[in-house]
Amino acid sequence: MANNSGNMARSFLQVASTEEVAPSLRVVQIEGLVILKIIKHCKEFSPALVTGQLLGLDVGSVLEVTNCFPFPIREEDEEIEADGANYQLEMMRCLREVNVDNNTVGWYQSTLLGSFQTVELIETFMNYQENIRRCVCIIYDPSRSNQGVLALKALKLSDAFMELYRSNNFTGEKLRERNLSWVDIFEEIPIKVSNSALISAFMTELEADSPITQCDYDRLQLSTNPFMERNVEFLIECMDELSMEQQKFQFYYRNLSRQQAQQQAWLQKRRSENMARKAAGEDPLPEEDPSNPIFKPIPEPSRLDSFLITNQIANFCNQINGVSGQSFNRLYLMKALQDS
Helix, strand or coil: CCHHHHHHHHHHHHHHHHHHHCCCCCEEEHHHHHHHHHHHHHCCCCCCEEEEEEEEEEECCCCEEEEEEECCCCCCHHHHHHHHHHHHHHHHHHHHHHCCCEEEEEEEEEECCCCCCCCCHHHHHHHHHCCCCCCCCEEHHHHHHCCCCCEEEEEEHHHHHHHHHHHHCCCCHHHHHCCCHHHHHHHECEEECCCHHHHHHHHHHHHHCCCCCHHHHHHHCCCHHHHHEEEHHHHHHHHHHHHHHHHHHHHHHHHHHHHHHHHHHHHHHHHHHHHHHHHCCCCCCCCCCCCCCCCCCCCCCCHHHHHHHHHHCCCCCCCCHHHHHHHHHHHHHHHHHHHC
């Protein structure tokens, strides 16, 4: 019996240790009704930014999102923030009472022209990670969706970035040591839309006889000037912010080189003094003086802001490139139709 109990204990520990190593997240499976709720909530309050809770199950390498509910629009007030937290707990309790999935798997939020790479998003991710092992953020862009594209993406923070963020050390040395660049902050997870067989059959009955939908008409809109102008405006703002960040680093390196020159001059003076003291038979003075201000290290600015701004610039450039290419295709198509 003792041997059997020991084997059972060892097998249990082995199983527990293997369960701790979770597979990497490969896909986010979202029900179609959840996507419709997210789109409805974001479009109703556009251009204001809104957020909501995602509910579902974490099954192996798949994160299933089966339900969601919106958060009330918050203001900068402690009482209102407390009411928002109570609202969230009350919603979770009500869903649990009606036997609906109430496991938090992340949150969703709207964005304007893809400008979501912010420090606030990273801090929210870190707060969720304290209680939830794996969570995602669903980003929906109503302005981009007006161009006939479902602008929906699932994001998570990379493990390497989260480890570095916890240490709060975004110096150039640490980034080179971890081989971390601005493209390694966020990871985009593929989204798979799932519907039950009953909903799929119902949607088939509702499908119109004509194969052309409103989304197809949206893709044929020739006027993309407002969308392009806003992207270019945001791109210019990001370039100005990146230039300001570069000025911070230039100022830091100028101060660092000035401090090193002062240290070398002080060191040469101290060595000459020691040579004179040695010739006089006196003890030499130490070559380092921690109390001297020139030996106080200058803190290096964090590179996190510049990394996020670079992410924003890359996103705006990709959007401008994609929209301009589609616009040229539509213009050539209309020219060919007119010529014919």
